[in-house]
Amino acid sequence: MDEARARELLAATALDGPAGTAAAELLALGENAVFALPGTNTYTGAGTGHGLVVKVGRDAARHPELLERAEREVAVATWLAEAGVPAVRAAEPKPRLVEGHPVTVWHRLPAAERPATPADLAVLLRRVHALPPPAFPLPRRELLGGVERWLQLAGEAIDPADAAYLRARRDGFAEAAAALTPHLPVGPIHGDALPRNVYIGPEGPVLVDLETFSADFREHDLVVMALSRDRYGLPAEQYDAFVGAYGWDVREWDGCAVLRGARETASCAWVAQHAPANPKARDEFRRRVASLRDEDAEVRWYPF
Numbered sequence: 001m002d003e004a005r006a007r008e009l010l011a012a013t014a015l016d017g018p019a020g021t022a023a024a025e026l027l028a029l030g031e032n033a034v035f036a037l038p039g040t041n042t043y044t045g046a047g048t049g050h051g052l053v054v055k056v057g058r059d060a061a062r063h064p065e066l067l068e069r070a071e072r073e074v075a076v077a078t079w080l081a082e083a084g085v086p087a088v089r090a091a092e093p094k095p096r097l098v099e100g101h102p103v104t105v106w107h108r109l110p111a112a113e114r115p116a117t118p119a120d121l122a123v124l125l126r127r128v129h130a131l132p133p134p135a136f137p138l139p140r141r142e143l144l145g146g147v148e149r150w151l152q153l154a155g156e157a158i159d160p161a162d163a164a165y166l167r168a169r170r171d172g173f174a175e176a177a178a179a180l181t182p183h184l185p186v187g188p189i190h191g192d193a194l195p196r197n198v199y200i201g202p203e204g205p206v207l208v209d210l211e212t213f214s215a216d217f218r219e220h221d222l223v224v225m226a227l228s229r230d231r232y233g234l235p236a237e238q239y240d241a242f243v244g245a246y247g248w249d250v251r252e253w254d255g256c257a258v259l260r261g262a263r264e265t266a267s268c269a270w271v272a273q274h275a276p277a278n279p280k281a282r283d284e285f286r287r288r289v290a291s292l293r294d295e296d297a298e299v300r301w302y303p304f
Contacts, residue, residue, distance in 0.1 A: 001033060001056075001058055001059070001101075002029075002277070003026060003029055003033065006026075006029070006033030006035070006056045007024070007035075009033075009056050009098050009099060009101050009103065010024060010033075010035055010054060010056055010103075012098050012099060013054065013096060013098055013103055013105075015037060015052060015054060015105065023037075023038050024036065024037050024038070024054075025038075027053070030274075031057075031058070031211075032055045032056060032057050032058075032211075033055070033056040034053060034054070034055050034056075035053070035054045035056070036051060036052075036053050036108055037051050037052045037053070037054060037108075038051055051108045052091055052105055052106065052107065052108055053105075053106040053107070053108045054103060054104070054105055054106070055070075055103065055104045055105075055106070056098075056101055056103050057069075057070055057095075057101050057102040057103065057104075058101065059100050059101055060097065060100055060101060060102055061100045063149060066102055067095065067097065067102045069102075069211050070095040070102035070103075070104050070211070071094060071095055071102075072136075072138070072139075072211070072213070073104060073210045073211040073213070074090045074092075074093065074094055074095060074104055075134070075136050076134070076138075076210045076213045077089055077090040077106075077210055078090065078093075079134040079135075079136075080128075080207070080210070083131055085124070085127050085128060085131070085207065086124070086203070086204065086205060086206045086207060087206060087207040087208070087210065088106055088107070088109065088199070088206060088207070088208045088209075088210065089106065089107045090104065090105070090106055090107075091105045091106055091107050092104070092105045109199050109201055109206060109208075110201055110202060112199055112200050112201065113200045113201060113202060114200050115195070115200070116195040116196070116198035116199065116200050116205060117195060117238065117241065118195055118225055118228075118234070118238045118239065118241055118242035118245075119238075119241040119242055119244070119245040120195065120198050120200065120205040121193060121194070121195050121197075121198050121205075121225070121242065122241075122242045122243075122244075122245035122246040123205060123245055124190075124198060124205055124207050125190065125193055125221050125222075125246060126245075126246060126247070128188055128189065128190055128207070128221075129184070129187065129188070129189070129218050129221070131187070131188050132187070132188075133187060133188060133215055134188070137215075138188060138213060138214050138215035139214055139215070140214060140215065140216050141189060141191050141212070141214035141216035141217070141220050142214075143177075143220065143259075143262050143263060143266050144170045144173065144174050144262055144265060144266055146266065146269070146270065147166060147167070147170045147265065147266060147269040148167070149273075150269040150270050150272050150273040151163045151166065151167070151269055151272055151273075153272070153273035153276075154272035154273055154275045154276065154285075155276060156276075157272075157275035157276040157282060158272050158275050158282070158285060162285075162286075162289045163272075165289065165292075165293065166265060166268060166269050166272075166289070169261075169265045169292065170262075170265050170266075170269075173258060173261050173262040173265055174262070176258045176261075176262075177258055177259065177262055180217070180255040180258055180259075181255070182217040182218070182219055182253075182255070183219065183248075183252075183253045183255075184217070184218040184219060184248075185218065186215065186216060186217060186218070187215060187218065188213065188214075188215055189213070189214050189215070189216055189217070189218055189220050189221045190207065190210075190212065190213060190221055191212030191213055191214045191216075191220065191221070192209060192212045192224070193220075193221035193222070193224045193225070194224055194225075194228070197209040217255075217259070219250050219253060219255065219256070219259060220259060222246065222248075222250035223250055223256060223259040223260050223263060224263065225239060225242050226239070226250055226251055226256065226260060227260050227263055227264065227267075230260075230297060231264070231297075231299075231300065231301045232300070232301055232302070232303060233300060264288075264292060265292070267288070267301070268285065268288040268289060268292060271284050271285045271288065271304050272285050274304065280304070281304060284301070284302055284304050287299065287301065287302075288301055
């Protein structure tokens with residue numbers, strides 16, 4: 001789904017009229033197209049004064065799991081609000097289905113006070129990890145579940161041998177992960193625990209991007225930052241601040257390398273979906289695959 005198609009779907013929601021839709025700001029284009037609508041939210045009567053954020057998902061007819069994921073994300077937002085965890089709030093109680101695409105509507109947050117840090121993330125993770133499971137079911141964290149879809153979206157833009165390599169790697173790490181014994185109690189996790197998914201508002205850190213919430217090893221949320229330190233250039237002192245704020249270093253766990261390898265595999269395949277339209281994505285994909293093939297853990301990866 002490109003930006004033009006996403007804007008057509010946004011217009012079909014009729015949330016803010018043609019003028020509002022035309023002026024919508026594209027915030028992100030990945031698994032979802034995320035738009036900020038200008039002006040005060042008059043549609044739902046919320047009166048927040050910050051407008052709406054609309055997430056337009058991919059075609060649920062081709063990927064039925066995406067509608068279920070959107071429904072769960074809204075339910076998670078309601079649950080976190082009831083539990084008092086600072087998180088983005090849904091502006092509508094369930095997703096819309098617009099021409100087969102799940103569309104969710106959110107209250108836009110006020111302007112950020114500053115960038116989020118790994119320590120800010122750790123504080124929120126401690127709160128999430130202390131929660132009992134919600135009344136509705138959360139899935140396991142299928143970290144590798146999107147690999148096939150992303151590789152199919154990449155199509156002929158990537159070398160078939162690289163796609164086959166990633167499929168084999170996915171299968172191997174899925175088997176190894178199934179045999180792990182966690183150090184921490186199993187329970188609710190964010191699932192994509194990065195500082196980019198934390199927003200620093202006037203009242204402090206707020207958790208955003210809730211669609212990967214799961215019930216699984218808490219270690220999943222901690223391995224993300226260990227990988228950021230090793231692959232993406234996170235300074236050691238920032239990682240140490242994260243560990244200090246959370247209270248435990250996942251690298252002490254003997255299963256860390258398995259979850260790290262699984263996440264590297266998923267992250268590599270995720271970039272592949274952008275390869276058909278973006279030469280930079282193709283270059284980054286090749287860099288990542290080559291480093292995995294060479295078993296070179298020191299090759300720097302770049303966020304995309």
